[in-house]
């Protein structure tokens with residue numbers, strides 16, 4: 092008998108073949124969130140958790156390592172970075188794929204699971220005392236000195252190396268523009284190094300002739316919102332957030348060149364971000380971390396400020412797997428004063444001790 096099912100099967104999309112891990116980075120889907128129907132504007136979220144290393148930071152990792160190669164890194168060399176999160180994971184993957192050693196410095200206050208993940212990806216991990224950036228013992232400065240002490244080693248310097256931002260000018264921004272056929276009325280996301288927001292903003296502002304409205308979203312505890320609102324005159328410090336990987340105490344070199352392009356900024360309270368994290372799971376089936384939830388809150392706010400039918404884009408930076416033992420623990424939520432922020436009907440998801 093002829094296998095008719097096979098004969099009739101026509102895949103809607105044939106993915107390109109990637110010859111390596113690094114070639115598989117990017118080209119992530121843009122998901123139209125259901126909340127769009129409620130607000131009469133389209134909120135699109137770029138599914139960066141679908142990158143092969145699991146986050147948006149795979150893109151930056153690839154670009155800063157290729158930048159190191161252009162600066163003379165030779166086969167078998169060492170990549171060194173200060174990072175407590177997704178950048179380290181992205182770097183560790185790309186280093187294995189390209190045959191480099193990977194050394195990561197991070198504050199010793201970070202969860203052991205983060206160190207374990209990096210070690211099992213082949214990285215050498217140095218947990219060091221958590222001190223402020225202006226202290227020479229800060230993990231970033233230690234990473235820099237380590238690279239200077241070795242032959243054929245590069246400190247990739249994700250915060251101030253604009254190869255990070257370039258990855259989004261050359262890949263994430265163009266992907267968004269192409270996915271929506273050039274109809275992008277608004278873009279928003281939060282910043283850690285600033286690479287994602289700045290690179291996408293630079294690309295969208297340029298290609299749209301300044302038409303795309305670009306709004307930076309900031310968590311509590313970050314100075315960037317106050318810097319933007321006061322045009323650099325009034326930097327407000329203090330506060331903290333449950334989100335990890337975003338929020339900044341200074342204006343990085345990745346953000347600096349694009350500051351003048353920013354139309355506005357929003358400060359998003361943790362209560363709204365945590366509620367959105369649970370709502371995304373319940374209403375959309377999307378399981379993402381706190382920064383992605385914050386981004387969606389900001390995207391809805393931006394969309395509501397634009398004409399009906401507008402397309403607004405934001406970023407789903409990573410999935411919730413790394414954070415689930417806290418985010419879905421009633422005890423943890425209570426300790427952070429966030430339990431009351433979860434609506435009654437969503438509490439069933441807070442099923443961990």
Ligand SMILES: Cc1ncc(COP(=O)(O)O)c(C=O)c1O
Pocket residue numbers: 146147148176177178281282283284285286287288335336337380382383408409
């Ligand atoms: C989960 C998550 N979201 C957002 C960001 C911020 O991205 P960027 O450093 O490009 O500003 C990071 C950075 O590490 C991250 O890990």
